[in-house]
Every structure is written in structure tokens, then in C-alpha cells.
Amino acid sequence: MKWLVQEFLNNGSNIVRIINALEHCHVDYLLVRVNKDSSLTVLDKADKLPMDKSDSILQDFISNEAIMVYGSKAFAKIATEMGLEPGSFMNEKFEFEIFREALGDELLNHHFMIGELSELEPIAEEFFIRPTGNTKLFTGMRVTKEDFLSWKERENRENSPYIGQSLMISPIQEIKAEYRFFVVNQEVVTSSSYRVGNNTDITRKPSKAILQYTKKIVDKFPLAKAFVIDIAETDKGFKVVEYNNINTSGLYGCDENAIIQAINKLKEDKR
Structure with missing residues (x-):
């Protein structure tokens, strides 16, 4: 390879x-x-x-x-x-609608709505918003009702970059920690935290319990031969934040040598 x-x-x-x-x-x-x-x-x-x-x-x-x-x-x-x-291991399954269909309430933000900025309306005084699929117009974030409506008004123009772009909104979830897992051939090859509480933290190693949960999810929905999956630790247990394309994902505290060695063992048929 x-x-x-x-x-x-x-x-x-x-x-x-x-x-x-x-x-x-x-x-x-x-x-x-x-x-x-x-x-x-x-x-x-x-x-x-x-x-x-x-x-x-x-x-x-x-x-x-x-x-x-x-x-x-x-x-x-x-x-x-x-x-x-x-x-690239990106395929048509990297969409939140498909995540929800496959995972149900295992998906952290399974009560979401999708639409273009011009179509969406606030669902609370404060809520979560992010682009969907393979688009990264901005990083997922909290937004207030007031700020969202102002944002929507500003982008009500012909040359707005949001025209034709799907966004997802959902209720805010309280998260204790978030972890990233690199998966190749349905096996976790390396992992690390990337956020603990409200702080960036790439030093915490996942517990045995979260590794077991991740393996269960990977076996249930292995959407590509190689991918990245982010898992959240919440008051309601572990939840899937999202899947990401391994070709474009940040490494955080993961072992890049392990990623390369695992990828290079793959056969040429990626799916």
C-alpha cells in the first residue's frame, strides 16, 4: 500500500x-x-x-x-x-439519517431535525447545530435562539455558502467525556479522549467498558472497511456521537503508527 x-x-x-x-x-x-x-x-x-x-x-x-x-x-x-x-473510505452511509436508522437511541443526538439554514426554526432557547454528511462549513456548536435567528437573517442572500447545504439541529446533551476510535476491519486499532468536561483532553485512555461498548456498535454497524467513530460518556450511558471518514479525521492522542500498519494490511477491496 x-x-x-x-x-x-x-x-x-x-x-x-x-x-x-x-x-x-x-x-x-x-x-x-x-x-x-x-x-x-x-x-x-x-x-x-x-x-x-x-x-x-x-x-x-x-x-x-x-x-x-x-x-x-x-x-x-x-x-x-x-x-x-x-x-477514500467515504461512502453514502456517512449520513446522520442512516446513523439513526441503524443505531436508534444509541445515537447521542437521535432526536434531530435536518434542513437548510433557511428552512430550520429554533427548537429551544438554546440547541445544538452542525453540518451533516461530508460537509464541514463549521464545527458543531451550541447556539441560542436569538443568535440563530440573526445568523439566519444574515445569510438570507443569493451568495450565501449555506444555500444547498444540509444542517442538523438537536437538543443539547450533557456530556462527561468524548473519545475517538480508529477502526479497521471491525477492530479498534487505536483510541484516545478528545474532550473531558468542557476542556480539550487527549490524554485519557478509554475504559474497558467503553471499549466493549464501541466494539458492540462497530459489530452492529460497520459502515466501511475503515472509519472513525466518536463515543460520548453521558449520564445515560455511552452514546455514539458520529462516524467520520478515516482519510480526513484528526488524530488527537491516537497512535498514527498503528493506523498506518492496520490500513496497509487491508486488501485492495475497501468495502
């Missing part, structure tokens, strides 16, 4: 960690830039400048090879369009 890694993004630390792990694991990779026309340019790993004959270098690298990608959601989409295998 070879890898294509997108050049440093806003959160460059994840890219640096993946590159260091690829080199540690002696895995062949190319560093690439995603251009505005969705083409790729191969960069020199040392000076990060475009390489001569980039197109031929890329074609020679991916020809008749299993290729994994890591970077942005746009990059993952390009990998799918290029027909790379396994490429």
Missing part, C-alpha cells in the same frame, strides 16, 4: 504526524498539493516546491498500486473520482 498525503493544511500537526509515521513504518508516499481545478501537484518532500514532471511522477506512483490518501475532504473526494483503491 502506498500513500498520497496532502500538503500541510490548517491543522498541519496531523499531516506532520502521518508523514513521520509513514517514514517510521517505511511506507512509500508522495506529498501532493490540491489545485483549484482539483488536479494534484507532487511536491518535493524537503522544500515543499512543485516537482518537475509532476504528472508523470504521480501516474507512475499510482499505476496498478493500492493507494491510501490522507488530507482534506476535498482531497478524499478527488481520490474517489480518480478511482484510487482503497483511496
Whole structure:
């Protein structure tokens, strides 16, 4: 398995960690830039400048090879369009409606509503809102009724980026801690906390109980050959926050070497 890694993004630390792990694991990779026309340019790993004959270098690298990608959601989409295998593990199941159908009340925010910003109305004085599916217009957050209505009014314009974008709103849930699990071939290969209480915390290791719960959920709904699942610890027990695409997910306190080793053991058939 070879890898294509997108050049440093806003959160460059994840890219640096993946590159260091690829080199540690002696895995062949190319560093690439995603251009505005969705083409790729191969960069020199040392000076990060475009390489001569980039197109031929890329074609020679991916020809008749299993290729994994890591970077942005746009990059993952390009990998799918290029027909790379396994490429991106994103599929049509990464939608909250499908999560709810498969998991029921195991889903933390199972009492949600979905619509465009212009269609939605406040459901309480304060509630939770986030984009759905493969869209990351903003990070999920709490919003007050007043702020939501002001936001909705501001975006009532022809060139709003929210036109055609589905958003999800749901009641606020009190969460004690949240954990991220990287799953390959229905096995958790690495995990860590990412929030404890109201604070970012990547140091807490999941308990045996939450690992057992996660395995139960993974066996019940393994929506891809490799994926990321976030689990919350609440007063009502453990709940599924969401599934994420492994090609684009942040690492937090997880072991990137374990992720790469597990991915590279996969067969070329990603599903």
C-alpha cells in the first residue's frame, strides 16, 4: 500500500504526524498539493516546491498500486473520482439519517431535525447545530435562539455558502467525556479522549467498558472497511456521537503508527 498525503493544511500537526509515521513504518508516499481545478501537484518532500514532471511522477506512483490518501475532504473526494483503491473510505452511509436508522437511541443526538439554514426554526432557547454528511462549513456548536435567528437573517442572500447545504439541529446533551476510535476491519486499532468536561483532553485512555461498548456498535454497524467513530460518556450511558471518514479525521492522542500498519494490511477491496 502506498500513500498520497496532502500538503500541510490548517491543522498541519496531523499531516506532520502521518508523514513521520509513514517514514517510521517505511511506507512509500508522495506529498501532493490540491489545485483549484482539483488536479494534484507532487511536491518535493524537503522544500515543499512543485516537482518537475509532476504528472508523470504521480501516474507512475499510482499505476496498478493500492493507494491510501490522507488530507482534506476535498482531497478524499478527488481520490474517489480518480478511482484510487482503497483511496477514500467515504461512502453514502456517512449520513446522520442512516446513523439513526441503524443505531436508534444509541445515537447521542437521535432526536434531530435536518434542513437548510433557511428552512430550520429554533427548537429551544438554546440547541445544538452542525453540518451533516461530508460537509464541514463549521464545527458543531451550541447556539441560542436569538443568535440563530440573526445568523439566519444574515445569510438570507443569493451568495450565501449555506444555500444547498444540509444542517442538523438537536437538543443539547450533557456530556462527561468524548473519545475517538480508529477502526479497521471491525477492530479498534487505536483510541484516545478528545474532550473531558468542557476542556480539550487527549490524554485519557478509554475504559474497558467503553471499549466493549464501541466494539458492540462497530459489530452492529460497520459502515466501511475503515472509519472513525466518536463515543460520548453521558449520564445515560455511552452514546455514539458520529462516524467520520478515516482519510480526513484528526488524530488527537491516537497512535498514527498503528493506523498506518492496520490500513496497509487491508486488501485492495475497501468495502
